[in-house]
Amino acid sequence: MKRNIYKIMGAIMLFAIAQPSCKKDFQQINTNPNTSPTALPQQLLAPALVNTMTANMLKARTFSNELVQITVAETDGEGAVFRYDIRPNQADYMWNNLYQQLSNFKDVYSTAADPLVANKGYQGISLICQAWVYSILTDTYGDIPYFQSNMGRDGIFEPAFDKQKDIYLDIFKQLENANTLLNGAPNVVAASDPVYAGNCAQWRKFGNSLYLRLLLRLSGKAEVANDVIAKIHDIVDVNKANYPIMTSNTDAAVLRWTGVGYLTSPFINGVREQDWRAPALSSFFINNLTKWQDPRLYTLFNGAPGGVWSIAPSSGNFVGVPSGYAAGTAPTTKSYFYSTANGPGGKSYESEPLGGNIMNYGELQFILAEASLKGYITTGIPKTYYDAGVQNAITFWLPTYFTAPITVASYETAADITWNDALSLDDKMEIIHVQKYYTLFWTDFQEWFENRRTGHPVLPKGPGVLNNKIMPARLNYPVYVQSANPANYTAAVANQGPDVISTQVWWQKP
Structure with a gap:
């Protein structure tokens, strides 16, 4: 039975x-069903x-x-x-x-x-x-x-x-x-x-x-x-x-959540406030952004820190917890994603218009950087694509960030993430894919797919991780x-x- x-x-x-x-x-795009036997x-x-x-x-x-x-x-x-x-x-x-x-x-x-x-x-x-x-x-x-x-x-x-x-x-x-x-x-x-x-x-x-x-x-x-x-x-x-391809972030494939009608982010009604606070941000994710003084993390909204990704600080600092910690040793949650109820000025990733990212221009630049690095293409050089990827990954979220005196070169130098032709192929792949990891932020399962394909970025494996x-x-x-x-x-x-x-x-x- x-x-x-x-x-x-x-x-x-x-x-x-x-x-x-x-x-x-969806009324505004639907026609009267009595006038057509099939949907258009x-x-x-x-x-x-x-x-x-x-x-x-x-x-x-x-x-x-x-x-x-x-x-x-x-x-x-x-x-x-x-x-x-x-x-x-x-x-x-x-x-x-x-x-x-x-x-x-x-x-x-x-x-x-x-x-x-x-x-x-x-x-x-x-x-x-x-x-x-x-x-x-x-x-x-x-x-x-x-x-x-x-x-x-x-x-x-x-x-x-x-x-x-x-x-x-x-x-x-x-x-x-x-x-x-x-x-x-x-x-x-x-x-x-x-x-x-x-x-x-x-x-x-x-x-x-x-x-x-x-x-x-x-x-x-x-x-x-x-x-x-x-x-x-x-x-x-x-x-x-x-074969025309994206030429700027204007071409990015994004379903923009306007907050009106059917274009309301699924996070608004699909995730409870306490569920935003429950998962901690990981040390790997937060530590890189902190080390780089990354503007996606440190941009101010109404005088309060959190950046465009709406991450709550802990005692004024951004602090993650190690993924894969040993069972029974759970650390205290520090930083997490704001919900609308507790984000500064009502700002939160819950209502982020760019949250519906399908594919952006920064990702394409890192694709081309890898293709150039491996000799698949002859147009351009890896460094040019890499720099464009870094810049457009940030300006996707902050369109006017790179203005004098801040340039992509000065940002990379300060963050110690400049391209280095003297590195090994594997080290160059790591540099590309660490940046691509952040470019693919919340893009369905793409970070998982790319990590499976390349092994990059190298993620720390804590003592509590299973599956060998x-x-x-x-x-x-x-x-x-x-x-x-x-x-x-x-x-x-x-x-x-x-x-x-x-x-x-x-x-x-x-």
Whole structure:
């Protein structure tokens, strides 16, 4: 009977994954349902973007932020993520929510491709969003349903799991297609797009920048490295006129939380005030910022310290706690993220407009710095990209910070983070990825993915860390999938390896 219940629950979830979801307060972009039998792409895009960002931000707070030592939950109980003790039920949230939004993004494409609509802008945007969401899913779980996913309406309730290699190669095809579709495409309805207000040229730049992010992720995988590196070279050096990428923070892909209607940050109603104070900031995260006198930490609001990241000081200082401390030795929480109730002047990360970061220009510069360092591209030099990454990572949050007499060079010198060509390749990778770590602040699970890919930045491993002190390589599949889709689940495990957090995904394996 228990097995049958799981099957029923799984079937319901798989069907739900195939259906569009919505969020309140979208009236201003919705048309009267009595006038159209099907939803239009401009009705579907904003809800899908908002709900995807909601899932990414809420789960990053409790999961990836703990893994990469931004926060420390300070508990000796079971399931402490910062100890790499991850319960199986951690897997459900992202799987369920992201697959659900893929139905909406796919519907944006299918409705926009209808001859009666024929809107290349929405088609291209949809393909970029699908690539973005599928990449998060496969980098989190490994082999996943891809080619048959979200086909419940077509009667496919037990989709096959596809190999990560095949998923990535098809994602690249979709991004190529998106680049073609968006080339010269008219802008879409501004009110339907909370990221770029309908600007298809900026979506195209984001799509190609995302392409570079994902290409670099596979660049160390021997069986595809030559093709991947050649494509990076093509985009940046050879054929760059046909692959426009971000050129400034103006092009950053950010769902800006205005605080009005549906554009209210999910943290406002999704996280209690006491839950903001409960996790401490980690020593690794705080100590670097303090050492650098980083403006993201020290900018003043209404005369009170906290910076744009709204971090509470302790007795006038910013103090973190060591992640992975031994059980039974929990230190006292010092610094933490302000909530609206206790932040200076009502300022808090809870209501931060830039909290919906998808990909920013600083990240792209560090991607190019690594590509240049490793000889994948010939345009520019590592130092130039590195300096631009440092500068734009800060001006993303503080647009006017680098003015005379403060320059990026003077900031780097004072912080002792200047580029040094005499260092080893590994040391240069550490310099790039320490800065990239802060650039990826609260960008879904990207810090976790990059740490798994490169081993950088080197995070201290405390005595209380489990899993042989090895960073978890993936999340397990949701438990209900074992009963709802048993044959395909079994095949996926046989191909990838045991369904545990230590099994590496394809691109991590030698």
